[in-house]
Amino acid sequence: MRHPALLSDRSRFPITAMLLATSALSVLAVASTAHAQVFAWGDNTYGQANVTPSGTPVAVSSSGYHVAVLTSCGTIDFAGYNAFGQCNVPAGSGPFTAVSAGHAHTVAVDATGVVIAWGDNSAGQCNVPAGLFNPTRISANGLHTAAVSSVGIFCWGDNSATQCSVPASLTNATDIAAGGLHTLAVNPTGRIVGWGDNSLGQAVFLGSAVPVKIAAGLVHSLALDASGRVVAWGDNSAGQCNVPSGLAGIVDIAAGGLHSLALKSTGSVVAWGDNTYGQLDTSSVNVPVGGLAAGLLHSVAFQSCPADLNGDGVVDSTDLAIILAGWGTGTGDLNCDGVVDSMDLAILLSSWGPCA
Secondary structure, eight states: OOOHHHHTOTTTOHHHHHHHTSOOOEEEEEEEOSSOEEEEEEEOTTSTTOOOOSSOEEEEEOSSSEEEEEETTSOEEEEEOOTTSTTOOOTTOOOEEEEEEOSSEEEEEETTSOEEEEEOOTTSTTOOOTTOOSOSEEEEETTEEEEEETTEEEEEEOOTTSTTOOOTTOOOOSEEEEOSSEEEEEOTTSOEEEEEOOTTSSSOOOSOOOEEEEEEOSSEEEEEETTSOEEEEEOOTTSTTOOOTTOOOEEEEEEOSSEEEEEETTSOEEEEEOOTTSTTOOTTOOSOEEEEEEOSSEEEEEESOTTOTTOSSEESHHHHHHHHHTTBTSSOOTTOSSSBSHHHHHHHHHTOEEOO
16 A cells, blocks of 8 residues: 555655555665674665675665665765765765765764755755754754754755744644654654644644653554553554554664564564555664664664674674784774774673674
């Protein structure tokens, strides 16, 4: 099932409509390097499931057809659709501390707090507002981006559905999430505030949950409360708002095109909603993961065990051999100081055994 906005609303989502008109392939890809594993599953038409991290992943982001992976050393690795250069990190930029991937643009925060954006700029989504510096939260989706900093809330790019018209009464937030044509924020009192397109109820939260995290998909929304429970609202045409009964112990959430993801405290992934392209098939995610993201028709997660250099779910003699073989300037620089030495060996030894 596909929401009509995916195919018919070409004036607001021309890229999405064009791409969905093509054939798609359901696959599961596991990219394993000598640093860690990134799992990607679902649609791989544009290679978005072929993620190969250059270092230890600490965050992943996706909302359209490309995937961004932030590593512990501040680099960003990409896979997927790149027609607008959204996968090409600007020369001379970085290292980075945060990244968020919109439908065809990318936004990142560097180590000095400067926000930069690149890729499709058809709606001004790469024109970072003056005054935005060192954001505490940044979120790109559709053709717009939203961010929170110490001086307030910023939203820029497409405003065709008023998704960047921040309510005057909202001057600060603890979290923010950009959806396809809507935006969500959590105000200082813990209330979810939404604006933009609300045609299917995706922007207005009518529940009582006090969230610790929110996520906005194409036309639906999720919230995670302090007890580890998930609530969902908005478009439910593919069951993406049917949170599995008894689901608890959740520590992270992600909302995609027509599907939803949740990460359990055990490191396992739970998925529900549309599975046309296999975006719910978590069967090969066989080690605990530390974070996840949902694209339009695919899903991504990364392993939460950095010292597991060969990505087999356990820190053991094989990983020790990688460290020793890379001694000096080779593979195994776990602390990102540019050299593989006794400091990295100590990190590995302190993590010895199965990944938790």
